[in-house]
Amino acid sequence: MLIAKNLYKSYKNREILHDVSLAVKAGDFVSIMGESGSGKSTLLAVLAGNLAPDSGTVLLDGQDLAALSERDMAALRRTKLGFVYQSLNLIPTLTGRDNILLPLYLGGKRAGDAAEKLNELTELLGIAGVFDAFPAEMSGGEQQRVAIARSLLYDPAVLMLDEPTGSLDSASTRQVMELLTRINRELGVCVIQVTHSREAAAYGNRILTLVDGRISAQ
Amino acid sequence: MKLFLKHVTRAMLRRPWRPLLLALTVTLAVALAMTATGLSVMLYDNALHNIRLKQEMGDIRITPRGDSGTRFLWSEDVENAVGEDGEVLGEFRLSGLALYEGEERLLTISALDLYEADRFFEFQYLAMGEFTTQNLSRAAIISESTAKTYGLRVGDILTVHLLQQDIAYTVQAIAKDTGALREAGMLISLSGVLMMLSEQLPVIGTFGDSDYPYTRLLVKADDPAKIPEILTRITSSDLFADKLVQHVDGAAELDFWLVMQLTVIFVVTLLLLMLCGVLMTGTLHMIHRQRAQEYALFRSIGATRRQIHAAVYMESGIIAFVGTVGGILLSLPMLLGVIGIYGWETSLARLALAALPMGICFPPLLTYLCTALHLRRADHLEVGRGEAATPLPRRAECTRKTVLLPLGLTLLFALLGILLPVKLRIFSMVALLFSQTWLIFLVTSLCLKGMARYLEKLLEHRDTRQGGWLLAIKGLHNHTAIRHIGRMLTVLCMLIATVVCCRHSLVQYFDILTGDAPFMMLTSSMSEELQESFEQDEAVTGVLQVTYVSGVALPNGGRATAISLSGDMGLWFDPALVPRHYPVGQELAISRGLATLAGVREGDTLTLVLDGVSHTFTVTEVMPIQPNFIYFDATALGIKHDLTCVGTADESAATVQRLQNMAEMGGSAILPLSALLGTGPETATSHLTLLRYALIIAALLSLVGCLNIVLEHLHERRGEGSILRLCGMTRGRLYLLYARELLLTLPVVLTVAATGTALLCLAVHFGVGSFGMVLFV
Numbered sequence: 001m002l003i004a005k006n007l008y009k010s011y012k013n014r015e016i017l018h019d020v021s022l023a024v025k026a027g028d029f030v031s032i033m034g035e036s037g038s039g040k041s042t043l044l045a046v047l048a049g050n051l052a053p054d055s056g057t058v059l060l061d062g063q064d065l066a067a068l069s070e071r072d073m074a075a076l077r078r079t080k081l082g083f084v085y086q087s088l089n090l091i092p093t094l095t096g097r098d099n100i101l102l103p104l105y106l107g108g109k110r111a112g113d114a115a116e117k118l119n120e121l122t123e124l125l126g127i128a129g130v131f132d133a134f135p136a137e138m139s140g141g142e143q144q145r146v147a148i149a150r151s152l153l154y155d156p157a158v159l160m161l162d163e164p165t166g167s168l169d170s171a172s173t174r175q176v177m178e179l180l181t182r183i184n185r186e187l188g189v190c191v192i193q194v195t196h197s198r199e200a201a202a203y204g205n206r207i208l209t210l211v212d213g214r215i216s217a218q
Numbered sequence: 219m220k221l222f223l224k225h226v227t228r229a230m231l232r233r234p235w236r237p238l239l240l241a242l243t244v245t246l247a248v249a250l251a252m253t254a255t256g257l258s259v260m261l262y263d264n265a266l267h268n269i270r271l272k273q274e275m276g277d278i279r280i281t282p283r284g285d286s287g288t289r290f291l292w293s294e295d296v297e298n299a300v301g302e303d304g305e306v307l308g309e310f311r312l313s314g315l316a317l318y319e320g321e322e323r324l325l326t327i328s329a330l331d332l333y334e335a336d337r338f339f340e341f342q343y344l345a346m347g348e349f350t351t352q353n354l355s356r357a358a359i360i361s362e363s364t365a366k367t368y369g370l371r372v373g374d375i376l377t378v379h380l381l382q383q384d385i386a387y388t389v390q391a392i393a394k395d396t397g398a399l400r401e402a403g404m405l406i407s408l409s410g411v412l413m414m415l416s417e418q419l420p421v422i423g424t425f426g427d428s429d430y431p432y433t434r435l436l437v438k439a440d441d442p443a444k445i446p447e448i449l450t451r452i453t454s455s456d457l458f459a460d461k462l463v464q465h466v467d468g469a470a471e472l473d474f475w476l477v478m479q480l481t482v483i484f485v486v487t488l489l490l491l492m493l494c495g496v497l498m499t500g501t502l503h504m505i506h507r508q509r510a511q512e513y514a515l516f517r518s519i520g521a522t523r524r525q526i527h528a529a530v531y532m533e534s535g536i537i538a539f540v541g542t543v544g545g546i547l548l549s550l551p552m553l554l555g556v557i558g559i560y561g562w563e564t565s566l567a568r569l570a571l572a573a574l575p576m577g578i579c580f581p582p583l584l585t586y587l588c589t590a591l592h593l594r595r596a597d598h599l600e601v602g603r604g605e606a607a608t609p610l611p612r613r614a615e616c617t618r619k620t621v622l623l624p625l626g627l628t629l630l631f632a633l634l635g636i637l638l639p640v641k642l643r644i645f646s647m648v649a650l651l652f653s654q655t656w657l658i659f660l661v662t663s664l665c666l667k668g669m670a671r672y673l674e675k676l677l678e679h680r681d682t683r684q685g686g687w688l689l690a691i692k693g694l695h696n697h698t699a700i701r702h703i704g705r706m707l708t709v710l711c712m713l714i715a716t717v718v719c720c721r722h723s724l725v726q727y728f729d730i731l732t733g734d735a736p737f738m739m740l741t742s743s744m745s746e747e748l749q750e751s752f753e754q755d756e757a758v759t760g761v762l763q764v765t766y767v768s769g770v771a772l773p774n775g776g777r778a779t780a781i782s783l784s785g786d787m788g789l790w791f792d793p794a795l796v797p798r799h800y801p802v803g804q805e806l807a808i809s810r811g812l813a814t815l816a817g818v819r820e821g822d823t824l825t826l827v828l829d830g831v832s833h834t835f836t837v838t839e840v841m842p843i844q845p846n847f848i849y850f851d852a853t854a855l856g857i858k859h860d861l862t863c864v865g866t867a868d869e870s871a872a873t874v875q876r877l878q879n880m881a882e883m884g885g886s887a888i889l890p891l892s893a894l895l896g897t898g899p900e901t902a903t904s905h906l907t908l909l910r911y912a913l914i915i916a917a918l919l920s921l922v923g924c925l926n927i928v929l930e931h932l933h934e935r936r937g938e939g940s941i942l943r944l945c946g947m948t949r950g951r952l953y954l955l956y957a958r959e960l961l962l963t964l965p966v967v968l969t970v971a972a973t974g975t976a977l978l979c980l981a982v983h984f985g986v987g988s989f990g991m992v993l994f995v
Contacts, residue, residue: 070949134696
């Protein structure tokens with residue numbers, strides 16, 4: 001489903017990724033671990049098409065991300081790829097509901113078109129209480145759940161998360177990770193998360209370890 | 219502290235456009251503040267200089283009145299009245315009678331008994347002339363402006379067509395345009411003129427050496443305290459019953475113009491300073507919003523508030539210092555340019571000294587004030603909760619309650635303006651301008667928010683596919699910065715539009731007076747025979763007689779120009795300026811502005827002093843015209859006409875020359891329009907040029923300020939952009955979103971700015987009524 005071949009990436013003469021190749025199947029829950037500076041976040045950004053590799057290819061359902069136009073890439077991000085950062089995932093001037101519906105607005109669809117999906121996600125993520133709240137009025141866990149809900153709106157094939165629990169307490173971390181597991185199992189969404197927490201990584205069915213830009217263990 | 223300074227320095231180096239643009243804003247603000255202040259000082263100095271120059275011409279001035287039986291004066295009569303208490307000087311003015319060969323411009327000549335004039339002129343320029351018995355009849359002192367106009371130097375020969383003959387004068391000296399040379403371009407010896415006159419008019423030769431006829435007499439009192447007594451003695455004499463005896467009280471005479479000029483400049487200065495203030499506070503506000511989080515972070519790692527304050531103040535100080543130095547350097551050529559426009563003898567050092575305090579104090583102090591206010595707010599922020607993270611909709615920058623104060627003040631000042639006497643309206647107008655601007659600044663935000671709320675509901679209710687628009691509307695509703703840019707734009711548009719409108723109105727006003735008039739003019743010495751021959755000439759389309767009395771005092775203060783026309787009214791500057799029913803007898807037509815100032819309506823009576831004689835008129839018409847004119851019937855009052863306008867269908871050089879010859883044969887001369895308008899057109903052009911420069915600087919300042927704010931705003935929204943791109947927005951659509959926000963903002967900005975401009979113009983229109991002026995008809 002998602003295949004990365006021989007990825008290289010350097011920044012200011014420093015090699016971040018060195019010949020990284022991996023294949024992720026549908027239904028996988030992959031945790032990428034590693035020390036700070038090992039290249040985990042860079043790898044995730046390259047896999048998501050947010051960053052172009054110096055060499056190598058990333059194929060999503062057979063499509064080479066590098067070959068896509070900006071418009072096609074944007075459409076792909078909206079429909080097939082969900083991405084959640086560690087923090088600051090939400091637009092501060094939009095309410096929870098508007099933040100979730102953002103991809104819908106950008107896709108030129110009506111809010112009514114996703115009413116059913118919205119109810120489903122609300123129930124799944126338990127975020128009905130923050131629908132009318134602005135990001136600054138939400139807790140960190142609530143912000144992450146809203147961001148996840150937004151990324152799931154279009155039933156993406158892959159959900160990528162960069163340190164999703166990095167700024168959360170242990171209770172919220174558990175809550176978010178259980179949620180990701182349910183999403184992976186119940187919705188069949190492939191989850192790829194970057195984390196340095198062993199506890200969070202343990203929720204995945206595959207763990208990759210990066211050392212100095214190379215996959216050292218799977 | 220060191221760490222913080224290092225951080226600040228690095229932040230400045232990494233994003234240099236921010237401090238650079240801010241420093242540039244301060245630079246322009248300092249330059250503008252200094253130039254505006256310098257100009258006020260220069261106008262004030264010039265007004266005082268004029269007062270002094272008028273007093274140089276003596277303490278008492280005696281001239282024939284409009285209805286005088288004889289146009290000549292004899293000094294002996296006045297000397298008897300003055301006695302030992304002062305000196306008397308006789309002047310023979312040959313105004314507009316002499317034409318310099320080969321030039322169409324007029325040269326006004328003043329003939330004086332030079333050896334007696336020393337006491338009257340402070341600048342003692344007569345000593346430079348060294349007139350001797352040998353060269354007495356052929357020596358001349360010319361003013362600097364005459365020298366400049368004709369390119370003359372000392373020793374040059376100046377041929378003047380005087381008393382129907384060409385006379386060559388040698389330039390003995392070039393002196394400043396003061397004293398007698400303020401009103402005449404050339405000064406010659408009266409004895410020399412009289413020698414020539416006696417050849418043509420033998421009767422003059424019968425006058426004794428000390429009893430020449432003069433056109434004006436000047437009296438200089440030994441002791442200023444004795445002036446009222448001398449004045450009483452002269453006016454009580456029957457010999458001067460039909461003469462105009464004026465006490466030259468420079469201060470009183472110039473009071474109105476001084477106040478008017480200074481008030482207008484004061485208001486423009488304040489508006490420009492307000493513009494600087496709005497831009498600077500807006501820019502600083504945007505920058506400081508981003509910095510709040512940093513301070514909290516620094517506090518969290520152990521920095522004390524004092525250390526942070528010291529570092530932030532130092533940063534502001536550096537920007538303020540750089541901006542101030544740049545502003546001072548920029549203001550010097552601007553001040554020199556202003557001096558050049560007016561051609562005044564104002565020392566740059568004096569100007570700089572007067573303007574420096576404003577330049578040094580205002581923008582830097584404003585920078586510090588904004589920093590202090592920001593730090594006060596930032597001190598209350600928790601660590602990790604900068605302003606950017608606070609829920610913006612809950613801390614809206616403007617509510618309905620916040621507009622109550624400026625609204626109340628606006629209504630109060632408007633009411634005060636209505637209730638106050640007309641001449642005091644200017645003060646309420648200045649206050650009204652500021653309260654209105656403040657009100658508009660706040661109202662714009664409310665309007666933008668209200669519109670966004672309405673559109674948001676509308677789109678959500680309809681559940682449309684307009685996602686891009688919906689996002690833009692939501693941004694406008696919830697993003698304080700977008701609305702802030704909107705209100706800044708509104709205020710800038712409004713202030714610039716108001717100044718442009720006022721300038722346009724002034725241009726119209728001056729165009730009426732300086733535009734091409736369909737006539738040439740002749741001097742008052744035109745005989746009835748000459749007038750008849752002109753009326754019968756085929757090339758002449760009409761003849762209009764004009765009496766022109768300037769500086770007529772109104773009962774409530776303020777001055778007007780009283781005009782009497784007789785003949786072909788269509789020849790007047792603009793036929794629309796002539797009353798529908800021309801006044802006859804004791805009737806009077808008055809412009810609307812003057813009628814308001816004088817507190818009269820149609821049917822009321824108004825007493826005016828014209829040429830020293832008090833007359834009571836009945837107002838028959840209030841005219842909706844811009845110039846502050848009063849029309850009356852001079853013939854009914856026994857006042858002789860000053861000028862005769864002759865219209866020609868054919869303006870070819872041959873026709874003009876033929877008419878000039880006719881005029882000269884009849885003992886008269888053709889005068890250009892400038893003879894009637896004096897230095898008015900030049901002054902008007904100078905004022906308008908200055909206003910145009912001020913507008914350019916203000917526009918430049920607005921551009922830099924707005925650019926600064928927009929860049930800050932975009933930087934602030936950088937994080938938002940990356941989230942939107944993650945959600946599937948292309949870069950192009952991101953720019954489209956910003957464009958949509960601008961498109962949504964613009965109609966409100968333009969509507970509110972247009973309304974604000976109308977209100978400000980109304981306030982200005984209302985205020986300038988204090989001078990009897992009507993800006994917008």
